[in-house]
Amino acid sequence: MSGTGYIYKREPLIFELSAPGRRAYSLPSSDVPACDPAEVLPRDQLRREPAALPEVSEVDVVRHFTRLSQRNHGVDIGFYPLGSCTMKYNPKVNEVVAGLDGFANVHPLTPEDLVQGALQLMYEMQTYLCEIGGVDAVTLQPAAGAHGEFTGVSIIKAYLASKGQGHRNKVIIPDSAHGTNPATAVIAGCETVEVKSDARGGVDIESLRAVADENVACLMLTNPNTLGLFDENIHVIADIVHRAGGLLYYDGANANAIMGYARPGDAGFDVVHFNLHKTFSTPHGGGGPGSGPVGVKKELADFLPVPVVGKDGDRYYLDYSLPKTIGRVKSFYGNFGVVVKAYAYIRSMGPEGLKRVAEDAVLAANYLMRKIARDYHLMYDRICKHEFVASGVWQRDRHGVKTLDIAKRLLDHGFHAPTVYFPLIVPEALMIEPTETESRETLDAFAEAMARIAREAEETPEKVTGAPQTTFVKRLDEARAARQPDLAYRGDLPKE
Amino acid sequence: MSDVSYPKDLKYTKSHEWIRVTGDVGRVGLTHYAQDQLGEIVFVELPEVGRELKQGEVFGVVESVKAVSDCYSPASGKVVRVNERLVDSPELVNSDPHGEGWFFELEISDSGELDNLMDADRYDKYQAEEGAH
């Protein structure tokens, strides 16, 4: 075990703490007549043996999960420059308001008259997202970005089918796209066609022309793209796809870069998804929950999932009356608790504040890019938006140090690593997104760590390839995890 | 990877499979170059015994921790035997790609097709060019 002191001790699994008879719950005794399960339930349907859940005390549970939390990096601990993930600060007041009784403890099937506050919030959120995205109607139902993509592409297919264009099943996707885009297209029943990026990192216009034919359903585009570059040809791209009879889908993963400076709807996009857990500051929760509302232009509004929230005079209501709806993508109305936080964020920032968010995010990325470009290769050396992609090819070719090693060494310097090996079109990619909530001093410190690692790669490469050394565990054997999957505890953990 | 010499008794595909023909039966595997590109192999999906494959048809996938690649049959024929050892020890594909790490054997139905494949010298040049990209 690395390090010293109690904090470095391995935290046992909760099951290892278990002792028969110990308990961490208190329940009231029953105040109704006794009811024997064996009498009211079919005997052959009764569980023979209780599930082997832990038997621990409340103190055990609290200490166990507190210690686990200490074995984890989060935005509240330090800089978290994961590219395309927009790890900005998560305002605490938003956590407080989402926990208010009148939001957290409300059943989704409560009669409308008794949830007017919740419906008003959702209605207003739909309105704000329409304004920010330049679209005409919004659904809050999708639970995450990829869920929004599925919703959006399903809407596009249904719309095309209603126009007698049901044969269109090609989805054009740039080679720099997130993996969710091609996966979404196929889940929604389409085929994918990849287009190359040009020398400036944008969509290669000639390649696009060559595939934009009568079978195109849509183009899915992230703009700025995963290279952090705004596609300067966006109006040309929109024109090519629209002329071919296809629609434009905007992947909002990187919308943090353009709020107040460009709206996808104005740029010709027909369908837009928003990642409330990126752009609008809601926490990522260690992988979720997110929220992925979808906005559409007028012609597509009838195809949104139901219900959407409507307003009649002063009364808000759930509107199930969209005749061409694609149906539902989940139960109820979306990740309401996440929507509350994003709503609170928009109300805190206001229109100028959101624009300033985009400015400061882009400023931070360009500032950091200039500093890091001293030691690392930039494949696309131009003004970036909210993130940029550096490459570790110099370190690899000159010193045999890989990007993975650089990422691990950053952990020793107290920083979370950037996204690595993505996008796929940049070798040894380091995708860095600082966000607007980091001070210049933090950016300087990160740049200094990157510079130091570049020197280490040259002078003492084993320090980098042997990293991390200061974390709770050393580099983990991912090949072993995949070759001998151990996905649930059965009494022992893997040993060497 | 230049220190590897590709066995002369194998034939090679552009998609980096090899086949060793003994009588009517061909034994199929993945080349040294391919396993090197993929890195540590963690899973091999093998075809079912009895399955009829066409030359160039996808017969399965090979996975490393962070990559996955389709595998294409170098010849047409019926699968007669698979290398069960790969189920528990997929790393054999890394350690001995042209030997212990073989995938399956098939009864070749059209030996004429084998003329489409590369011999060791040509494959060596081919993979060197691929690697330069």
Add this chain to the structure above:
Amino acid sequence: MVRSPYLPNTEADRRRMLEEIGLSSVEELFADIPEEVAFKGRMTLPEPLSEMELLAHMKRLAARNASASDWAVFLGGGAYDHFVPSVVGHVLGRSEFYTAYTPYQPEVSQGVLQSIYEYQTMITRLTAMDVSNASMYDGASAMAEAALIACAATRRTKVVTPLTLSPEYRETIRTYLAGQRLQAVEVPYDPTSGQTDLAALEKAVNGDTAAVLLAHPNYFGCLEDPEEVGRLAHAAGAVFVVAVDPISLGLLKPPGEYGADIAVGEGQPLGNPMSFGGPYLGFMAATEKLVRRMPGRIAGATVDQDGDPGFVLTLQTREQHIRREKATSNICSNEALNALAAAVYMSLMGREGLVEVARLCLAKAHYAHERLTALPGFSAPFSAPFFKEFVVKGPDFAAAAKRLAARRILVGPDLGAGYPELRGSFLVAVTEKRTRAEIDSLADGLGGKA
């Protein structure tokens, strides 16, 4: 002039940063946005609120919703007012958990990874299945994705969806199937028992059937005969997918013991507040055979360089970020924090506590059933055994709901919307939180007492 506590850089900082870049104004950073598409106006959004103003505004909105703290919630239909112990909120408030991303750097994410591994273990033990993933969006989408797995695994195109599945689940499943031109085949329910009509099910299942889906208890709260449904599914070579209420597994036989290939469910009852419909979590567990078709994240145990145990995300080649257009699902973000809540809840309740919760639900639901169906004009349309939720038929639901609102009691939903033939019938869900006094008040209110 923008002043926000979330934006640390001062005007002086911004100037210095611009200098470093070699620009003189921030606007120049946006010069690559073509004139044609640039947004020149000011967004029409409300002016910013200070923290105090925001709190006041949000409290006003929240006050206009009926919360379970002030109302006795007998509402069911997919979300339930179970008790959430204080420790759950305390652990979830640890910002090392909630401000983390998906654990891409395992060495600094052991907390999240170990908690996922523990969650997966608890779900496999609860369901008696071999493997669990790290969570899906909710119960409905988990079942829809299970249907897609079945179609891919069997290379068949039809999915049997009994009408005893929640209407919301069926609508979600239909949306997921629609894209790939897969078909949902509906099967009626037995109007006497409230269970899936097994004779009709047997007829509906054939060589084209990829999966038979079943909810147990079903949408009406009725227990099904999962053993028999599983047998019918397997006889046709179809995958048997069952959705279960995790609390019911304190008493009921787990899916792994009656032949389920995939067990899914709504995890909200496990320590997650109702939150007006989300975020919840869908759990998904399966047999070993299907593990490489499972969607979403999966954590696994391994060792580090020193040979010490540790945890990583594993079998990632299934997922969209590697397999792209060949992935089994497009899911990326899941409901990790809700799964953490479930893991903390299951740790707290433990082996005995979950049984006790289930027994309380069972006893209170049966007491309520007895009281309500004894009321003049009210009856129980279905005869099947039930766990914590059941259907009551009454003369006029809307009028009854109004009377109950005066008593701060919520019940339902009315089944007429999803099942026209059941107009006048409604669901009653009784969790361990409901007291005898509340149940009596529900009966009095329904019965017409002022």
